[in-house]
Amino acid sequence: MNYMPKVSKLLKEKVARLCYLTKFVSTPICCPSRSSILTGMYVHNHNVHTNNHNCSGEEWRKVHEPRSIGVLMKEAGYRTAYLGKYLNEYEGNHVPPGWDYWIGLVKNSKFYNYTVNLNGNRVKYGAEYEKDYFTDLVTNQSVKFIMDHFSTHNDKPFFIVISYPAPHGPEDPAPQYAELFEDIDSHRTDSWNYAPNPDKQWLLQRTGKMEPVHVAFTDLLHRRRMQTLQSVDDGIFSTLRDHNYLSSTYAFYTSDHGYHLGQFGLIKGKNMPYEFDIRVPFFIRGPGVMKKFRFPVLNIDIAPTLISIAGGSVPSYMDGRNLLELLALKKNVSSSSLSPWRDTILIERGKMPKLRKIRDRWLNQKERYGKEMRLNDACSKPEWQHACSGSQQWSCYRTSDGRWRIQKCREKRGRHCACDKRQKRLASRSENMKNSTFALQWKSMTVYVEERRKGSDTVKIVNTFKGIRLFFFSRNLTNPDRAACSVQQMNCFLHSIDHWKTPPLWPDEYGQFCFCQNSNNNTYWCLRTINDIENFLYCEFVTEFVSYYDLNDDPHQLHNIVYSLEMNTLEQLSERLRLLRECQGSECERYSSSTWEQHLHYNSCLSVNEMKGITA
Structure with missing residues (x-):
């Protein structure tokens, strides 16, 4: 305004x-x-x-x-x-x-x-x-x-x-x-x-x-x-x-x-x-x-x-x-x-399919994404952000998509083994570390796929790497055909000097680029709560991903703190979300109120955990 x-x-x-x-x-x-x-x-x-x-x-x-x-x-x-x-x-x-x-x-x-x-x-x-x-x-x-x-x-x-x-x-x-x-x-x-x-x-x-x-x-x-x-x-x-x-x-x-x-x-x-x-x-x-x-x-x-x-x-x-x-x-x-x-x-x-119980989704996510969070914490240390030198034990680096990876510093000499009646130098390409993270001396598969993708004549190379489809493909295109700016199950756009017809215009020297800004699996259902005490966003995604942002402490929603929630709190949020997802008419207002639990057709003395399995 x-x-x-x-x-x-x-x-x-x-x-x-x-x-x-x-x-x-x-x-x-x-x-x-x-x-x-x-x-x-x-x-x-x-x-x-x-x-x-x-x-x-x-x-x-x-x-x-x-x-x-x-x-x-x-x-x-x-x-x-x-x-x-x-x-x-x-x-x-x-x-x-x-x-x-x-x-x-x-x-x-x-x-x-x-x-x-x-x-x-x-x-x-x-x-x-x-x-x-x-x-x-x-x-x-x-x-x-x-x-x-x-x-x-x-x-x-x-x-x-x-x-x-x-x-x-x-x-x-x-x-x-x-x-x-x-x-x-x-x-x-x-x-x-x-x-x-x-x-x-x-x-x-x-x-x-x-x-x-x-x-x-x-x-x-x-x-x-x-x-x-x-x-x-x-x-x-x-x-x-x-x-x-x-x-x-x-x-x-x-x-x-x-x-x-x-x-x-x-x-x-x-x-x-x-x-x-x-x-x-x-x-x-x-x-x-x-x-x-x-x-x-x-x-x-x-x-x-x-x-x-x-x-x-x-x-x-x-x-x-x-x-x-x-x-x-x-x-x-x-x-x-x-x-x-x-x-x-x-x-x-989007439409909500049947998902697993929130406990199972949360535990699986915590295990899966906890490694990335531990890496971010470890690599925030200044002493680990330098290339290996002297007695340094660990070094962090970013991949092409901006993620932290960690590698162990070691001597560069190779080890020897006897193979086919002759000595061959064996380069230790990777080492399995105690925290279950693999440190790779050569470029990680993520970087490899990205480089292959950038070198392709068209965006269609994305389909070659099914299951790895990394991201939002973005690069300069020599082919003006919009069909080249297309990735399956993603929403992409091609921007060029022809897009805007009135001033201020896109400078010709900037060229054109393709960018995929959305995907089919960006489907979700969320609770947005504001009262005198709470101010949060809780979301469940179709991929079974779960997030929680406390806007009192984090107004720009930079940090997902879902792992800090107690399980009973998480189950209450998921139950309330389920009710609102299915509500009609005045039900929606009842389940939106701070006294939503009083409107359930259950014994009000029971907790959400105890409610499960009981028929109204």
Whole structure:
């Protein structure tokens, strides 16, 4: 918000009743998160798990569109409008039910050369800024709808959703803002380029530090994203003020997900369960709204809140909660019907298969990853970071992917043995050390595979090393064909001088590069808890990996401290996560509250360990 002065000023002006809430998204992916905003449901209940499967698909159109927030607000007597990006796979062949005025972008975000469905008609736009820039089109048409409403439908309230493309790719700024933020570096947080991370999930274990070309890319991408936001201006607020409706209007300002630019070595994207991807700004401006307070709210809370403002009843299938109740709780309004606000939310990405018991997963992980952690501790000693010399016994070195390895210092003379009737020098290629770590004099297999991979003409060499697939392949490509930038079961992109069509452009001398930013096994389910004492993130991955971050001590989530948890604590977390993963409607709020154990259909005197095996 520091780079959006117009919007910030309007939201924070003294006469405004403004509330800033600690808001998260239930999933850091465009289409699933937008589907949650429109339905008030968790991903596992509306079944839109990715930007492809069921994103504006048959199930969505038949089951969820007929009961979306647009339909419910129209039934409550509001005149409704939706303008901007809808869902990533929206084909533009229909106007979803519930919307009196509709301008929906066909497919994903664009600023020029796009097509919209305008009240049932497909309209194409070109590449002229004055006529076609999509952010301005959304603003101008929103103002037009409001003005028309005041002149022809002033007897009814209105509800409008304004879905700007900025700062989404391709990040085309308006020409007048293309020179701004030349030296901006606000994306360089403590976790920026913090890599490798052997204590994190598969993806981040195999991501090393960014190369200089990647650093330049993240800097320019961040600059372009900030430039695009400058076009989100004050036109709509000004229109409401001019007609004396601003003080009686509720305005919600938020986003469908966060973003990372170099965090943990990841060049760009979303999809991660960390704060930079799941935490988003959320402002509410309107009558009776209070100032900032610290309670976790979600994208699934928006729909129930809007329905309550409209005077309707929140449907039982919605998993979210009316935020007006939170305002009442903050005001200490006594009501036996109001339960305490939640302290925990569910973050989910993908469908959950059946996994082993958490005890077995944790013990296996502790044994498997404990060696890497011991190596990191040992190699942090300065005396072990030098090449072997004198009486030195051990020496540490980093592999090409940034991991520490340790070798024993020994005399360089070889040993002799008798073979085939003659003496041959036997080079001791490896030595099995007491800690079960192999020290290799020649390059480790990890380095060998990486060198072979870099020398390949195409990325297809990755498939030769199945089971070893290290990481995020990143190198300069001479073949401009995007098919060359493809790795099975990974999400890759090719960046070149042709990607951006508007200034500031990618310098020709930087060339092009391929980078794989996500993988299919980056599937997870997490608990995010915030209360007066606790502030943590607990995650279980489809790979059976488990993580825990204490944000009171480690706000940038640099260190996974899951091994410090007691087993009974770990089992409680896993049980609560299981319940939220399967919750529906009011169950979700019960299992999100600090008193969640009281809602179990078990004897409240039993511990979680004792509960297991007992039928409700």
